[in-house]
Amino acid sequence: MEMETEKNAVVIYTRYERFWHWSQAALIFILAFSGFVIHGTFNVVDFETAVTVHTYSALLLLLLWLFTTFWNFTTGNWKQFLPRIQGLPAVIRYYAWDMLFGKPHPHTKSMKRKQNALQGLAYLTFMVIIGPALWISGIIYLTYDLWNVMEGSQSLFQAVTFFHTAAAFMMMAFAFIHIYMTTTGKTPFHYIKTMITGVESIELTQAEKAYFSEQHPKILRDHD
């Protein structure tokens, strides 16, 4: 059933989401930077500083992820990240080809689906593969001194450092692509602005609009 929709300026990212997003972004960059100093890729700061910074930011990130996981489940936001095959080819085709010729984006943002299929898949990868690979290996890495006496600890340690470093490379690849993708909106800074203000013009069904103006009037904004 086709529903009648209308473009509306809506706060699609709540304050917590934006806080989560930006603090996570900052922490990941700090972690990547200090992590690759520890790794020996570059040594702009010394090892001791890098370990200190990396350890504290890792603890903060763990805390943030813990809260966010809790938040995602209590708010039902987790459904946003459910994988969908439907629409995926169209989005891939869009980025690879169509957008170069000014064609419109095949995905229309809605409150139910803020992300397109490709985006959803990417974030899911982030959340169930790269992220956990980093924090699981990271926590084992962090507690090295507690288990290094046990038999075979060296093999475990090598595995841990291997996965942690591999995941860190993946995280970087993700981050750079992600940042680049944010420049593909209406204007190069459109999406970034959205993530800062939280406001985006999306299609609302009449029912949604009525519900919001009744229950959450604050999230409806005037057209910009």
Next chain:
Amino acid sequence: MIKCTLFWKNYQVNSTLTNSLIKVKLEMIKKQLAENGGQTQYLSFLYLIGYALGILMTVNVSAETDPKIEIGISEYTQTGGASDLKATIAAFNKNKASTTDHSKLKELEGPFSSGPEVTKACLSCHNKAGSQFIKSIHWTWKYKHPITGQELGKATLINNFCTNAKGNEGMCAQCHAGYGWKDDTFDFTNEENIDCLVCHESTGTYYRVPNSKGSKACSIMFEGKTPIQWAKVAQSVQMPGRNNCGTCHFYGGGGDNVKHGDLSSALFNPSKEIDVHMDSKGLNFACITCHVDNGEGHQWAGSRYQMHAKDEVGQGKPGIPRQRATCESCHSSLPHPKTTLKGIKLNGHADRVACETCHIPKIAKGGVATKIDWDWRTMGKLKNGEGFKLKEYTQGDGHHRATYKSIKGDFVYNENFNPHYAWFDGVMNYTTIDTKFDPAKAPIDINSFTGDFNDPKSRIWPFKRMHTTQPYDKGNNTLVYMHLWGEDDNSLWGNYDFGNAIKVGMEKNGIPYSGEYGFIETYSYWPINHMVSPKEDALACSECHARGETGRLNELRGFYMPGRDYFKWLDIIGYLTILGVFLIIFLHIVMRILCYKRISKSCHIGGEK
């Protein structure tokens, strides 16, 4: 105090200006007089004679074209140094609560005319000291290793400095805490032969001379000494201060800091930077503050033959007596703050990294160099038929050190340098006189040790590594005993003939000798424990956690160390991935720009605006 009567000329020979020499000499005399309180005229007279002789010698030396060359083979070094005495004695007096003032004892009034007479007086009250002491390694020079079963100890071992004390006791046993050991006839059961004074006297005027005269060329070493005032030194006894221990232990290997690298005259009066524990303005520890009695009496904790590479036993609760000389026995095995991230991380290292590794970043601090290389092959060069020394190394404190000695060969020095690091479980294994080795595997380890990453009892330790080229028995593939010292014509020091010195050295000690000697390269390893730096100077993490050559632990392999190690293929793939991402982004941007232009152009042509 002056060990083995160093003749005047040795003291200041390098000064080319006779004038400055005289000044120094006068200073010295004044100082000594002040130190000793009113000296008798007789003594001053002796000084003057010595002084005159000193000038004569200097003139002699000045005649040489090269001021760095010193004629003669005298091996005397001023050890102890009366000027440093106040500090070193104070180090012990601080915790001195003795119930006896020895200067008031009738038994010590004398007169004494020899060391054993004093010892007899000591033992008349300290009736167990003798039986305790003759069991100690300072007396026996013997050590049976409890793990390897090897018979060790200076009495029989060969090192890669002067090689063997065995058979050369006439010279070498001047650092034996007993009187008169010059050959096998020495009576190790006679307690009156114990030298109590060398460890206990505190005037700084006591000294030892070699127990036998040696060859004619060496006789000069015995001249010009002030006689020991036995009663005075006997009355001065107290617990050993740094000057007592240092007299021998700072001069091992034949000179200041020659052997260990972390034990030198710089420790008589060190600053905090040189040694945080012995800092004469700070903690001012004596040696025995750490090297406590092991419970047997007159036996000290801290053995180089069997070390506690990781001490889990020696840590008592506060107030419990300690019987180990390990860092842990005071600082525990978790010495860093347990409430800071850094402290926790450092404590996490302590199970695999010895305290010394981070806290003694440099060997031979304080301006006193140590020998790192010795080449025996070049010994025996003479000038006008006489042995000589060439002093071409000037160390941090300004003293010149011999880089060549006719009696020993060529030396290389170093100071303030990074240690050699290795896994170490505390067990030393020696190449003794009867150990056969494969010369093709040179350098031969004089002392090798076990230790491994996979052995939880091992830790990473710092060592001074000594490299030497020394004689060996080419036929039997063993090290050799050399006859260095003796009144006969075969002693190397005087005769300069390896062939004879080895033949006699082996024969004298009943060791089979093939008759043919060669030279072999050797290493010896000296664990570094002393000259602990203040914590601000401890190693930074990045000294080890670094890639490639710059990392101090670059040579230790078989374990993953963050910052140093990485997985080669993972890194290559990882960097390529990131590069690929940038490339794709770049191409995408280019296409976007190109297409954007084309679109706008076509739009323009199409007439739409």
